[in-house]
Amino acid sequence: MTPMKSISPVLKKYTPPALAIALFLMAWSFGAKQIETSLGQVPGPAMVLDQARILWQEHVAERQKAREFYERQKDRRAAMLEVNPSATVAAVSYTGKPTYVDQILTSLKTVFMGFVIASLVALPIGIICGLSKTVMRALNPLIQVFKPVSPLAWLPIVTMVVSAVYVTNSAWLPKSFLISAITVSLCSLWATLINTAMGVASVNPDYINVARVLQLSPLKKTFKVLLPATLPLIFTGLRISLGVGWMVLIASEMLAQNPGLGKFIWDEFQNGSSQSLAKIMVAVFTIGLIGFVLDRIMVELQKRVSFERVHA
Amino acid sequence: MIIEKPIVSEIPGTAKTEQRAMALDVRKLTKIYPTPNGEYVVLRDLDLQVWKEEFVSIIGHSGCGKSTLLMMIAGLTSISGGEILLEDRRIEEPGPDRGIVFQSPSLFPWMTALENVMLGVNQVFPHATKAQRFEIAAYYLDKVGLGDALDRKASALSQGMQQRVGIARAFALKPKVLLLDEPFGMLDSLTRTELQDVLLEVWSKEKTTAIMITHDVDESIFLSDRVIMMTSGPAAIIGDELDIRIERPRLRKDVLERSSYYEYRRHLINFLEH
Structure with missing residues (x-):
């Protein structure tokens, strides 16, 4: 069996959906350009992908902020306990916006x-x-x-x-x-x-x-x-x-x-x-x-x- | 030293009935189904006696009511008239004292072969230890040739193998009477022959009273002591019966060489064709 023949069933399986998706993306980006809404142009695939990335980055940044907040709180607590070992320090949970x-x-x-x-x-x-x-x-x-x-x-x-x-x-x-x-x-x-x-x-x-x-x-x-x-x-x-x-x-x-x-x-x-x-x-x-x-x-x-x- | 067997009966003339104790007594059995166009009488005043350790086949055209008769003995179909006595006790409901082999194997496909048989064994021998119950189930599965397939899922077994499990399940209940409802009807002819041999082998060890519904003339002669011929419905009754005097153990090859086999065959076919 030649390598080409062994690939063909895989190609047969994945080509049609791949083509359909490509066509859909093309039609979408073309169609999006034609419509202007009060919120600006309808976004095409590239813009949506961009926003997905931004949302993910915001999530990562927010998590980082939360980590830093707890870190600071821990340090503060340790410092306070050092001064007065009997002090009760209330734990405050981070109240950032949900990502x-x-x-x-x-x-x-x-x-x-x-x-x-x-x-x-x-x-x-x-x-x-x-x-x-x-x-x-x-x-x-x-x-x-x-x-x-x-x-x-x-x-x-x-x-x-x-x-x-x-x-x-x-x-x-x-x-x-x-x-x-x-x-x-x-x-x-x-x-x-x-x-x-x-x-x-x-x-x-x-x-x-x-x-x-x-x-x-x-x-x-x-x-x-x-x-x-x-x-x-x-x-x-x-x-x-x-x-x-x-x-x-x-x-x-x-x-x-x-x-x-x-x-x-x-x-x-x-x-x-x-x-x-x-x-x-x-x-x-x-x-x-x-x-x-x-x-x-x-x-x-x-x-x-x-x-x-x-x-x- | 030779120890003589005790004599069963001292009173002359009763020896025969003593040997042939009645297992099943069907008296004036009637089955009527109500239909929009009035009553449909399947069976009317049917009488049938089956002796202990006897293997009886019931043969007849499809739709003559032979399966209905068997299902009434099983207690799965209600009786419209008359009564059925199993060892002198009236049959009211289904129970494990009547093991059934259905036409379709009717195994639970989500269970293994062993679990299917164990389900019944657990019900019948609740006081036995787990090991004893396993032994019983494994013994019968081995007898039907499935000793190596205990843990196979029923859904993964072929039709023939499933029906083997069905046979093992029925025997493992140690029933008073074994009811076989066209047990090999759905199998190809090669598998059918194989399973007839399996059934005959297990049966000759157990000698369980057995009633088998079939429409296969050869099968009925090869397996039974007596063949009951039912008339075609409606209002079917027993038209004729034939004792099969071929000594056991029977080997297919030997049975086929007998001239009496062909006489029995002619008799049965003659009945069915008229």
Whole structure:
């Protein structure tokens, strides 16, 4: 085999997407030049890349400042203790503005929290719906009505309820974080619920027969037969839920002012500097890439747990 | 010194019934399915007796209700009329005293071969030690030729191997009666022959009372002591039965050389064609 021939399948695989991306970048930079907004020209790829670099540099600089701050504090403390060993020196935490990376981390934390809440609610209800046709019939109208509701509609209600119920405003669990997380779970739990219910209800009847012949207890039947048999579908549901949650998160962060990517976009939009559009576009790509990575992680998990091949 | 075997029965005339204790007694069994166009009678007043240690095949056209009959014995399908007694006890629900080999192997694909068999063994022998239970499961898996594949995932096994696990799982329950629902129907003919041999070998050691549904005439003769022929539905009953007087152990090659084999064959085919 010549080297050329061994390369060709690789070329075949990567050439079309590479070409498509190149075309997209060209069309973008050409199109961007044609439109003049009140915030200046629509940024092209080069400007966006530039802003991404600046955001990263700001992050690095901010971290450096924080390190220096703590360093200074330590020195001061040591000096004070030297003069008076019994002095109590209060530790002050650094209060710089959150960097772009901080905002990404907040968003990830929020979506994870929302996803966990959604799963904790959806999985048990889904299993019960799958086991009992009556429960399924009872809950079906509610599920069908609430499923298509937009996060924007939920947010005011969640905000009011959380504000009424959750009074302590601790630094560990800020209200805005909780509001965003709950909104995320309200929108994302449906996919998991429906998939779990469908999965449990459609378990191969032969499996059920085997469980009946062996006279497995209800608990053993659920954990040894029903859940393992449903796991592939449950994971499909979880995967969709996480995707929906990530999408919903941005909108709810914008409105709840949770310091994440959504707020970053909103702030830049309000800010209206000549770099704002480019920064927002950086955020768009970040959101897309993180969403893609989250989806891949779910696919990998799905492959781990399921006995069937996963088509993704 | 020769120790004589104790005589089973001292009362003359009862020796035969003593030897042929009844395992399963199906009395006036009826199955009716309600349909939008009225009732559909699958079986009506079907009677069938199976003796202990007997291997019985039930043969009939597809849709005649033979699988329904087996599933009712298994307790997986409800009874519309009549009753089924297993060793004088009425069957109400499914249980491990009736081991089933399904047409599709019905293994749990997320478990290994061993785990699939162990699941049943754990249920039937809850007081045995873990080592003893492992021994039972491993013994039967070895008997069906899977001694080297204990830890393979069921989903990674071929259809034939999966059905071997299915056979091991049913025998490992030490059931009173073994129910086989067209166990080899989904296999290619080479694998089918192989598995018939495996089944026959394990069965001749265990002598578990067995009822097998099949539509394969040769299979029914080769494996059974008696072949039950069911009439075509609706309202199917037992049309005819045939004792297979070929002594065991049976070897396929020898069986095929007998002239009686071809007489049995003719008899069965004749029934099925009319």
